[in-house]
Amino acid sequence: MSIEILTDTRPHAPDKYPTEKRPVRLSARNLQTEEIIRMHSHDWGQLTYTPRGMLQILANDSTWFVPPFRAIWIPPRIGHEVRIVEPSHLRVLYFHTEFSPFEGNDCLVLEVSPLLRELIASMEEVEAGSKREAHLAPVIMDELHAAKHLPIRLPMxxxxxxxxxxxxxxxxxxxxxxxxxxxxxxxxxxxxxxxxxxxxxxxxxxxxxxxxxxxxxxxxxxxxxxxxxxxxxxxxxxxxxxxxxxxxxxxxxxxxxxxxx
The missing domain is CATH 1.10.10.60 (Homeodomain-like)
Known part of the structure; x- marks a missing residue:
C-alpha cells in the first residue's frame, strides 16, 4: 500500500524555502519502499538525489528511474511525483529561481561526481545561514554545470x-x-x-x-x-x-x- 507523504506544494516549513540570501537549501529524510511524495510543484527548482536506494520520478509526461549517485534536476513550477522503489536516503537541494543552475523546463538526469556527493553531505552538517553554507552554494553550482547528462528519460x-x-x-x-x-x-x-x-x-x-x-x-x-x-x-x-x-x-x-x- 502506498503512503502519502506530501500533498501540498510546500516542502516542510517556510524556513526550508530558498531565498536570495540563502539560495541553496537542503532537505534530508529517509523513506521506505512504496512511500510516495504525491504530485506537487513549487516556485523553486530542485535537485533530487539519493546516495542509497532507488527513486522513480514522474514529471513532464515522463518517468525516470534514478539510481544511487545520479540525480534529477526538476525546474521551478514543474509538477512532479517521487516514488520510492527501494529504501532511500532522499537528499533534495532547493534552488532559488535567481540561482538556478539550468535554464528551460526540461528535467535532467545527472551524474553526481564524488565532489558533489561530499558537497551535498556537507550541506547536512553546516550551520543554517553560516558563512560555510554560503561558500558551498557556488561550488555546488559549478559542479552541476560540469555534470554529465544521462539519457534515462522515458516519455509517456x-x-x-x-x-x-x-x-x-x-x-x-x-x-x-x-x-x-x-x-x-x-x-x-x-x-x-x-x-x-x-x-x-x-x-x-x-x-x-x-x-x-x-x-x-x-x-x-x-x-x-x-x-x-x-x-x-x-x-x-x-x-x-x-x-x-x-x-x-x-x-x-x-x-x-x-x-x-
Missing amino acids: PRDKRLKSLCETLLTDPAASLTLEDYARQVGASSRTLTRLFEQELDMSFTAWRQQMRLAKATPLITSGLALSQVAAELGYASQSAFSAMFKKTFGESPSSFFRHK
Missing part, C-alpha cells in the same frame, strides 16, 4: 490507447508481441499507433520499447540481480546483447555504470 503518452499499450509493456517488458498484436488489444490500428508514437513521443514503437527496457534495467541491477537474469527479464536474447545495447546508450557497460565511482 496521453492518448488512452497508446497509454494502455505502454503500461502493458512496462508490466511485461520481456514480451515479444508485435505492434499489430498490441493494436488488437487496445482497439486501434497499427497505423494509428505508429502515428501516435511519432506524434506524442517523437520515437518509433521499437525505439520506445528499447528505451523502456533500459529504464527498467536500472532498478533490477541495483537490486543485485545478475546481469544474465536482468537480460532475460527484459527480453534480450543474451547478456551480451543487453550489455551491448546498454553501452551504446550510456557509453559504458552496466557493471561500470552502476559501480560506485
Whole structure:
C-alpha cells in the first residue's frame, strides 16, 4: 500500500524555502519502499538525489528511474511525483529561481561526481545561514554545470490507447508481441499507433520499447540481480546483447555504470 507523504506544494516549513540570501537549501529524510511524495510543484527548482536506494520520478509526461549517485534536476513550477522503489536516503537541494543552475523546463538526469556527493553531505552538517553554507552554494553550482547528462528519460503518452499499450509493456517488458498484436488489444490500428508514437513521443514503437527496457534495467541491477537474469527479464536474447545495447546508450557497460565511482 502506498503512503502519502506530501500533498501540498510546500516542502516542510517556510524556513526550508530558498531565498536570495540563502539560495541553496537542503532537505534530508529517509523513506521506505512504496512511500510516495504525491504530485506537487513549487516556485523553486530542485535537485533530487539519493546516495542509497532507488527513486522513480514522474514529471513532464515522463518517468525516470534514478539510481544511487545520479540525480534529477526538476525546474521551478514543474509538477512532479517521487516514488520510492527501494529504501532511500532522499537528499533534495532547493534552488532559488535567481540561482538556478539550468535554464528551460526540461528535467535532467545527472551524474553526481564524488565532489558533489561530499558537497551535498556537507550541506547536512553546516550551520543554517553560516558563512560555510554560503561558500558551498557556488561550488555546488559549478559542479552541476560540469555534470554529465544521462539519457534515462522515458516519455509517456496521453492518448488512452497508446497509454494502455505502454503500461502493458512496462508490466511485461520481456514480451515479444508485435505492434499489430498490441493494436488488437487496445482497439486501434497499427497505423494509428505508429502515428501516435511519432506524434506524442517523437520515437518509433521499437525505439520506445528499447528505451523502456533500459529504464527498467536500472532498478533490477541495483537490486543485485545478475546481469544474465536482468537480460532475460527484459527480453534480450543474451547478456551480451543487453550489455551491448546498454553501452551504446550510456557509453559504458552496466557493471561500470552502476559501480560506485
